[in-house]
Amino acid sequence: MTKKADTIALEDWLFDRIQNRRSTTVVGEFGATEVTLTDKPVKSVTVAQAKKIGYLGRVDFISVSTEKIVRAYEIKVSMSDFKSKAIKSWVGHFNYLVTTDALAQNHKTEILDALPHGIGWLTPAGFIKKPLKRDPLIDVDWLIWLMMKSNAVAVAKHRSEGVNIK
Template identity: 40%
Template sequence: MTKTLDTKNVEHALWRFTHKLGVYGCFEVTLGLGMTRDHKEIVDYITYDKTGVVRCYEIKTSYADFKSSARKSWWGNFNYLVVTPEVYSKIEANRDIIGGIGIYVVGENGLPESVRRGSRHQLTVGERVSIIESMVRSMDREEQKLYRIKPY
């Protein structure tokens, strides 16, 4: 599936926002092997930090995508919806706010700005390990894409 320019811009903004010492992130993490839910669930972006906190981000660049039947994966200690200002205004106007989920809007400065804090959720040890294993598999997939490119 081809990503829209809006999606690519939001991904880049989210990466810049979370790219810090001690924070490890990966896009399009396929959860599975040992998870208690459907093994084909994909989280748009997950970060894991040196303190053990898992953050899951779902990116929505259109209101239709937000309202679609596509699953929104809330697996982290903290879970966030990352949207454009246009999508946020429609979510707010229609009172589509999801309980316990934080919301970031990618602002004019090109970085996500928090408009609502998320609640902390406790993960079991098994859930945390499964998420990290899923991140490693997804990171390996991304690395393989890079090394398949013809060298200079």
């Protein structure tokens, strides 16, 4: 399935956001898109098998700081996307719904009413709702490994397509 332009724009915005939080003396925070989540190592298996052994869905974007604070972001660009039955992977210390500004303006009350307790809501214009800190659902070191795996897959894909990676 091809990503919508709005989804790619929000991913780019999240990468820029974590990049801008870095200082000149601290590396700061790193991110990855489309991180497949498991609570234990998995090799190539069917979806049914994966669910039995700890498949927890896929998070749209995860960042981790050098202090090992994990932020998980679910990107939604339409109300049908928001209302879908797809797993929403709130696995971080801080968890965010990320939407376009237009979606937020047009459906603010409806989305706030449906947003789970403790989940923040962020748009390029800023916070609509701040998240509450909680213990992550998956071991942080394992999440970092899953992020590295996701980024390695992305690099391999781009290289196979002849795209130079900066």
